[in-house]
Amino acid sequence: MRKQIIDFLSFKLVDTDKVDFTVWNLLLLIFALVFTTYALRFIRNLITRRLPQEDKNKFVSVFQFIKYIAYIIAVMFTLHSSGININVFLTASAAVFVGIGFALQTFFQDIISGILMILDQSLHVGDIIEVDGKVGQVTEIKLRSTRMKTRNDRIMIIPNNKFMTDPLFNWTQNSKINREQVSIGVAYGSDVNLVKKVLEQCVEGVNGVVTTKPILVLFEDFADSSLNFSVYFYVQNGMESPIIQSEIRFKIDDAFRRNKIEIPFPQRDIHIIN
Numbered sequence: 700m701r702k703q704i705i706d707f708l709s710f711k712l713v714d715t716d717k718v719d720f721t722v723w724n725l726l727l728l729i730f731a732l733v734f735t736t737y738a739l740r741f742i743r744n745l746i747t748r749r750l751p752q753e754d755k756n757k758f759v760s761v762f763q764f765i766k767y768i769a770y771i772i773a774v775m776f777t778l779h780s781s782g783i784n785i786n787v788f789l790t791a792s793a794a795v796f797v798g799i800g801f802a803l804q805t806f807f808q809d810i811i812s813g814i815l816m817i818l819d820q821s822l823h824v825g826d827i828i829e830v831d832g833k834v835g836q837v838t839e840i841k842l843r844s845t846r847m848k849t850r851n852d853r854i855m856i857i858p859n860n861k862f863m864t865d866p867l868f869n870w871t872q873n874s875k876i877n878r879e880q881v882s883i884g885v886a887y888g889s890d891v892n893l894v895k896k897v898l899e900q901c902v903e904g905v906n907g908v909v910t911t912k913p914i915l916v917l918f919e920d921f922a923d924s925s926l927n928f929s930v931y932f933y934v935q936n937g938m939e940s941p942i943i944q945s946e947i948r949f950k951i952d953d954a955f956r957r958n959k960i961e962i963p964f965p966q967r968d969i970h971i972i973n
Contacts, residue, residue, distance in 0.1 A: 812859035829868035877937035884925030
C-alpha cells in the first residue's frame with residue numbers, strides 16, 4: 700500500500716528535459732495556494748478592521764492586486780522548494796519583468812502612497828488643502844490619485860506620490876474653521892486706537908465669520924509710507940475666504956472714509972541741494 704502511494708505521488712504529470720512535475724508537486728502547490736489565501740485574508744482583516752467603510756473598500760480593491768503578486772511568489776517558491784528548476788521560467792520572463800517594472804514604477808509609487816494615506820488617515824474627503832500654492836477642497840481620494848476642487852470650481856487631479864514627497868498644507872487637519880486676515884496701511888498721524896476699533900467693527904457681523912472666536916487687530920509695522928495693521932478672524936468655510944475678505948475690505952474702505960482715516964500711497968521726500 701505504501702509503495703502504491705509513493706508511486707502515485709511520484710507519477711509525473713509533466714516530464715520534459717528541464718521540468719519534472721509530479722502529483723506530489725501538485726499537492727504541495729495546492730496546499731501553498733490555500734495557505735496563502737487564508738494568510739492574506741487574515742492580514743487584510745487585521746489591517747482594515749479599524750478603517751472607515753469607504754477606505755476599507757478602497758484598500759480591499761488594491762489588495763486584490765497584492766494577492767495576485769503573493770500567489771505568484773507562493774507558486775514560484777513552492778516549485779523551487781519541490782526541486783523544480785524555475786530558472787527556465789525566470790530566464791524567459793526576465794526581460795518582460797524589467798520592462799514592466801520601469802513602466803509601472805510611478806504607478807506603484809502612487810498606489811503605495813494611496814495605501815499609506817488610507818492607513819494613517821492623514822487626508823479625508825472634505826478637507827481643505829493647499830498644494831503648489833493652490834487651495835481647494837478634497838472631493839475624492841483614490842488609490843492612484845486625489846481629486847481637489849479649487850476655489851474657481853476647477854478639478855485638480857493630484858498623483859498620490861506628490862503628498863509623500865512635497866509639503867502639504869491641510870487647513871482643516873485640526874479644526875474645520877480657518878483663520879484669515881486682512882491687512883491695510885494708514886497714514887502717519889492717524890488715531891491708531893480708532894483704527895483698531897474700526898477694523899474690529901468692520902469684521903463683526905460679516906456673513907461667514909465665526910462669532911464665537913475673538914477678532915484680533917495687530918499693529919504690525921512702521922512702514923516707509925504707512926502704519927501697517929492686520930485684522931485676524933476665523934471663517935466657517937475656508938473655500939469662501941476670498942469672498943469674506945472682499946466684503947470686509949469694502950466695509951473698511953467705507954468706514955475709513957466716514958472716520959476721515961487716510962489710506963496713503965507711497966511717498967518720498969526729495970531734498971535738492973545746490
